[in-house]
Amino acid sequence: MRFDEYIRYDGLGLAGLVRSGQVHATELLDIALARTDQTHARLNAVVRRLDDRARKQAARTWQSDMPFAGVPFLVKDLFQDIAGVPTSWGTKVLGNVPAQETADVTRRWEEAGAVIFGMTNTPELGSKGVTESLALGPAHNPWDLSRTTGGSSGGSAAAVAAGLVPVAGANDGGGSIRIPAAACGLFGLKPGRGRVSMGPMAAEGLNGAAVNGVLSRSVRDTAAMMDVLQVPEPHGPYFMPRPSVPYLQQIATPPRRLRIGFSTASPVGTPVHADAVEAVQDAARLLASLGHHVEEAAPGVDGEQVAQDFATSWFCLSAALVDEICRQTGARLTDFEPDTRAMAAIGKSTSVMDLMRSQHNWHTHNRALAAFHARYDMWLSPVLSEVALPIGQLTTPRMLSLSMDVARVLGLSGLVRKTPAFNQRLIANLSWTPFTQLANLSGRPAMSVPLYWNSANLPLGVQFVAGLDGEGTLLQLAAELEAARPWFDRRPAI
Known part of the structure; x- marks a missing residue:
């Protein structure tokens, strides 16, 4: 398999090839490692390599029930530990301190067949909406290398957008899945509070505001990953049962016709670029054409x-x-x-x-x-007030x-x-990212959907925030939008 063939598949597609014997996991890993080598100097997406460990994983026997059998995968260098491997959290202080335990999500990914070959760039302690730590250096946006990927899951976003992997680990405490998804033309779902484990090291992150998830190029990869990750853990602070119908099955059915309120004004009164306004209005028109009820409205929040x-x-x-x-x-x-x-x-x-x-x-x-x-079933808004900012602007x-x-x-x-x-x-x-924090504080699920590119061919995702237990409806809507306006083959020229 060549890279130009590899990039045509999402994670589930690659796993299907592995399970059917059409390609071996070691071949996929070789492609992912070569692509990482090829782009590293320009992207700085992967900050820790685990090649030898990954080669041992890739050589295993794959089971038919592994949804991501043999798929190359990257975890974020924050909250997604591997026992014995340092997780730096973007700081030089922890760069050589091995993790004591493997994170629940990492274990779930490996049980699902993912072959983890590295960790992705993040700002120090994951504390910014851009990925520009002094210890690791900035991650660069594949759509324009002079611009930020957003943060804090910026390394994962760069890796997925540039085709190193079809899907990668991410997490979100104030927008850290949705911000880089919007800046890099990806799909990013922030699960609701308690839906995915932050353990065993922590009961929850940022008093429940921070959650684990993924960044992907296809809605079905994220839906399948949610099925993998949403398993109640005995040490978790909440009991969140699995949905009665797996998310991957749910997205095969379009959502009921939804009532969606949309707004474009910044919640903190700062300017919003015309591109961000148009992205939301364009999404509203698309939703209306699909039969949803769409009108201008915003949550009554200070x-x-x-x-x-x-x-x-x-x-x-x-x-x-x-x-x-x-x-x-x-x-x-x-x-x-x-x-x-x-x-x-x-x-x-x-x-x-x-x-x-x-x-x-x-x-x-x-x-x-x-x-x-x-x-309203959902709130539609910008994710960002404008396209990805130049690196260093913040x-x-x-x-x-x-x-x-x-x-x-x-x-x-x-x-x-x-x-x-x-x-x-x-x-x-916060003027670049004023729309994302409300979903974290309220613990509600939210997503960034890549429906808009501006005249300079820079992506700008739009945000949907659902109510309690709204992950299934979000994924159904995302799948409907993906079918109406496909984005999977829209890739940066890097």
Whole structure:
């Protein structure tokens, strides 16, 4: 098999070839490794190689019940551990610290037949909407190498978009599946809270806001991966039974005609580019042509308060993570990036009452979104306010980083957090990704669907947010949209 043949198949298609004996898994792995070598200098998508381990996996005997038998696969360098292999979380501190246990999702992928040959690039601690860590270097967007992949699953997005693998591991705590999917022309589903395990290392990520999933080029690959991953674990904090009909079977049936409310205004009042507006309006027209009821409407949520409540929890999580990593490894605070130091300092200065108040607000936002879903099956919006940004555009200015370090040393981070200038900077940092955090705080499933490319041939996905237990309906709608406007063969020229 040649690469130009390999790229024509999704994961399920490749697995079918392996199970039927038309191709051997070792041959697929050779193609994936060669493609990784060919593109590495330009993409920087894969930051840890596991070639020898993968070759042993690929040589195994494949069972007929393995949906992804022999399919080359990549896990994200965050929350998707392999016992004995370091998971760096995008930081130099953890780059040589072997993981103690294999993550539940990684085990499930391997049981399904995936051949894991590496880990993908992510920002430090997964804490940004771009993948530009100082330790690993930036991931580059295959559609325009000068632009970001988005984050934090940016390495996985680059790998799938460039054809290294048909599907790859990802996770999403504030948009980290949907943002890179939208920026790289991929399909990305964020499962609802508790649907996919974050264990055994953690009960849940970011108080339930963070979830594991995948990025893919086909809806059916994601549906099949959801069937693989959505298995209740005995150590999990929630019991989420499997759907009565597997997701892969559900997508064979179109969804009922849906009521969909759409909006394009930024929840935090920042500008939205005409491309992003047109992407949503174009999707609305397509939905209407398919018989769905579509009208302009938005959840009655205070977007700026959502941003503040999301940031408060994120800062506190950063403080806890940095403190624990330092305790376990002997690292110092100065071993982390300036932005990480600043977030951790703000988190440490946050009072318990402020954190609890913020957590209570999550429920308030959830109730507002639930009221919207009482009237509409889904909310349609942009994922991003514009196409992928140039790499480095969201880098914190050096003088601001220095001033935050000074404030930390002087114990003034808490005061800085309450200044209008800091809040303006927070909103500015979210101005590219203001639409995604609500689904995380509310724990509702959401997806980015690649329906739009602008005049410069840059992709810009649109977001759908469903109500509780809405993964099946999202996947059914995505499959209907994929059939109406196929995107699988739309690939970057890299």
